[in-house]
Amino acid sequence: MAEGLNVAVVGATGAVGNMMIKVLEERSFPVSSIKLLASKRSAGKKLSFRGKAVDVQELTEDSFDGMDLALFSAGASVSRKFAPIAASRGCVVVDNSSAFRMDPNVPLVVPEVNPKALKNHKNIIANPNCSTIQMVVALKPLHDRVGIKRIVVTTFQAVSGTGQKAIVELEEQVKAWFQGKPIEKKVYPHQILFNCLPHIGSFLDNGFTEEEMKMLNETRKIFDDPSIEVCATTVRVPVFYGHSESVNVELKGPLSVEEVRELLESAEGVRMVDNPSAAQYPLPIDAAGSDLTFVGRIRKDPSVENGIVMWIVADNIRKGAATNAVQIAEILLRENLLKK
Amino acid sequence: MAEGLNVAVVGATGAVGNMMIKVLEERSFPVSSIKLLASKRSAGKKLSFRGKAVDVQELTEDSFDGMDLALFSAGASVSRKFAPIAASRGCVVVDNSSAFRMDPNVPLVVPEVNPKALKNHKNIIANPNCSTIQMVVALKPLHDRVGIKRIVVTTFQAVSGTGQKAIVELEEQVKAWFQGKPIEKKVYPHQILFNCLPHIGSFLDNGFTEEEMKMLNETRKIFDDPSIEVCATTVRVPVFYGHSESVNVELKGPLSVEEVRELLESAEGVRMVDNPSAAQYPLPIDAAGSDLTFVGRIRKDPSVENGIVMWIVADNIRKGAATNAVQIAEILLRENLLKK
Numbered sequence: 001m002a003e004g005l006n007v008a009v010v011g012a013t014g015a016v017g018n019m020m021i022k023v024l025e026e027r028s029f030p031v032s033s034i035k036l037l038a039s040k041r042s043a044g045k046k047l048s049f050r051g052k053a054v055d056v057q058e059l060t061e062d063s064f065d066g067m068d069l070a071l072f073s074a075g076a077s078v079s080r081k082f083a084p085i086a087a088s089r090g091c092v093v094v095d096n097s098s099a100f101r102m103d104p105n106v107p108l109v110v111p112e113v114n115p116k117a118l119k120n121h122k123n124i125i126a127n128p129n130c131s132t133i134q135m136v137v138a139l140k141p142l143h144d145r146v147g148i149k150r151i152v153v154t155t156f157q158a159v160s161g162t163g164q165k166a167i168v169e170l171e172e173q174v175k176a177w178f179q180g181k182p183i184e185k186k187v188y189p190h191q192i193l194f195n196c197l198p199h200i201g202s203f204l205d206n207g208f209t210e211e212e213m214k215m216l217n218e219t220r221k222i223f224d225d226p227s228i229e230v231c232a233t234t235v236r237v238p239v240f241y242g243h244s245e246s247v248n249v250e251l252k253g254p255l256s257v258e259e260v261r262e263l264l265e266s267a268e269g270v271r272m273v274d275n276p277s278a279a280q281y282p283l284p285i286d287a288a289g290s291d292l293t294f295v296g297r298i299r300k301d302p303s304v305e306n307g308i309v310m311w312i313v314a315d316n317i318r319k320g321a322a323t324n325a326v327q328i329a330e331i332l333l334r335e336n337l338l339k340k
Numbered sequence: 341m342a343e344g345l346n347v348a349v350v351g352a353t354g355a356v357g358n359m360m361i362k363v364l365e366e367r368s369f370p371v372s373s374i375k376l377l378a379s380k381r382s383a384g385k386k387l388s389f390r391g392k393a394v395d396v397q398e399l400t401e402d403s404f405d406g407m408d409l410a411l412f413s414a415g416a417s418v419s420r421k422f423a424p425i426a427a428s429r430g431c432v433v434v435d436n437s438s439a440f441r442m443d444p445n446v447p448l449v450v451p452e453v454n455p456k457a458l459k460n461h462k463n464i465i466a467n468p469n470c471s472t473i474q475m476v477v478a479l480k481p482l483h484d485r486v487g488i489k490r491i492v493v494t495t496f497q498a499v500s501g502t503g504q505k506a507i508v509e510l511e512e513q514v515k516a517w518f519q520g521k522p523i524e525k526k527v528y529p530h531q532i533l534f535n536c537l538p539h540i541g542s543f544l545d546n547g548f549t550e551e552e553m554k555m556l557n558e559t560r561k562i563f564d565d566p567s568i569e570v571c572a573t574t575v576r577v578p579v580f581y582g583h584s585e586s587v588n589v590e591l592k593g594p595l596s597v598e599e600v601r602e603l604l605e606s607a608e609g610v611r612m613v614d615n616p617s618a619a620q621y622p623l624p625i626d627a628a629g630s631d632l633t634f635v636g637r638i639r640k641d642p643s644v645e646n647g648i649v650m651w652i653v654a655d656n657i658r659k660g661a662a663t664n665a666v667q668i669a670e671i672l673l674r675e676n677l678l679k680k
Contacts, residue, residue: 194579196496230643284536285534
């Protein structure tokens with residue numbers, strides 16, 4: 001173990017997979033060997049890790065032989081097929097897809113919130129949805145202090161959450177608009193440039209989207225509290241990196257704005273940016289590139305008992321995905337939870 | 341009166357003033373003469389009305405002599421000074437600024453919601469804030485049926501709401517980004533391109549912005565119901581035209597989603613766009629250019645008793661400002677409420 005782990009990144013050529021490689025480097029995660037896996041289509045590409053070119057290999061059932069840790073971010077169907085294979089061969093999987101998040105046998109972990117849930121893992125650990133992660137990081141100290149009754153949240157989500165192809169789509173739409181050409185759309189059903197789409201994930205029978213229901217179900221599981229109510233409206237906006245959230249939270253007891261500020265100032269993984277008179281509040285373009293969750297616009301919600309309003313922003317590819325996964329791996333390592 | 345009215349437009353060169361001229365034309369408002377007024381700086385410019393060039397004149401105390409109707413959109417300080425002068429000379433003012441909105445002697449009117457409030461006007465009528473107008477148009481039928489207890493709203497507001505200079509700022513930022521040049525900001529304290537700014541209007545001591553408090557105070561006045569609670573978070577987004585709103589409303593009694601749909605289908609000024617499985621929901625780029633308020637994403641809010649969630653979009657320069665003002669003038673004319 002002293003020399004480090006044999007680490008696989010599944011979906012290495014995607015926006016999150018790429019960032020996983022970068023975050024492993026940045027945080028000096030002890031990697032003795034790295035295996036970059038992707039679909040057949042991407043096999044043969046070269047990516048860089050610690051200054052060396054690494055070949056991308058095709059993901060197969062044998063990919064995980066000898067691997068200690070695999071970070072998955074290649075979509076739910078790939079995870080559903082390959083994560084159990086990796087797990088059965090003794091490789092611990094941190095899976096960024098939605099495939100196992102609600103599986104009662106799989107811990108769903110945000111390191112600042114519920115690291116203890118890792119103790120009982122069975123070689124698969126789920127990384128929550130990006131929108132959920134930043135919200136629970138910011139709300140954790142309030143929940144610990146007085147308990148959360150209900151959350152009403154509206155999101156402003158960056159195109160990078162959809163993946164590399166959506167980043168390209170927004171860039172191409174800017175280009176077409178600038179050149180006076182017709183704006184083409186392939187990834188989203190509508191133009192995203194200069195627009196807001198209240199549509200993330202498929203629509204369910206209750207009128208909510210999958211993304212909106214994730215914010216309810218995952219929040220309950222992470223806080224281990226099925227009584228918490230969450231009503232979400234999730235919206236895609238023309239931003240490249242950084243999800244923003246407008247959050248109205250009803251607490252189970254009173255907390256003053258000053259008390260909320262004090263709690264957030266010492267909260268793990270949180271940076272308070274809350275000096276509105278100087279036009280200082282969290283912004284997606286500022287959060288991009290950071291591993292922190294930024295909180296501001298904190299105020300009392302006078303429309304309800306024990307109400308607090310806040311504005312929560314984080315880099316959806318980093319804290320919302322890659323960084324959270326690597327942080328999980330760091331705890332597994334530190335707490336001797338890798339079955340080696 | 342048969343030949344029409346002598347109409348003044350104050351702030352004629354601004355985004356809303358310009359649209360007021362266009363809407364007067366489009367709706368064939370009976371204008372016998374038009375006077376276009378602006379600051380000294382803009383005097384001498386020419387604007388078109390019904391195919392003829394009209395000189396922009398400098399606004400002075402004598403500008404309203406002989407005028408029947410004045411549509412103001414030149415900011416609160418201009419309204420505070422000149423609207424009472426116009427009113428004292430028998431010219432009825434429809435004022436788009438915030439100057440008189442909360443004045444108990446001034447009706448605050450959305451034609452689909454509270455046209456009767458016009459009856460007692462004293463020559464000044466206030467046009468509500470853009471964000472408030474579209475929200476109350478959509479909520480009016482629900483309020484009439486069962487009553488509204490509390491509204492939690494988060495807005496996605498277009499730059500045109502700030503005025504012509506903000507439209508230019510977003511265009512210039514696109515240009516700079518595309519050409520790889522530094523992005524300059526003059527109108528907003530931060531880059532608006534690819535960003536979301538939770539900051540519209542000045543910040544008040546309670547942590548809310550002026551815009552957020554307008555949504556509370558104006559909603560109460562328009563519905564003539566000081567018991568309604570409204571908690572707003574208002575956010576500027578990189579969209580040119582069209583404000584979007586994520587609205588969670590708690591009603592005083594039960595209404596099914598089907599009942600809400602039925603009410604909205606026959607509501608004045610509303611178009612329901614609510615077929616999510618076909619990716620049909622209101623979008624700012626679709627609402628731009630329309631005088632209607634678009635409502636969709638209607639669903640039950642299971643997190644609270646009698647909760648309904650919806651997504652409300654309208655063209656902030658038209659229904660949110662110019663069209664609403666002209667519609668007020670149409671009622672004044674029809675109901676013989678012009679003191680001629």
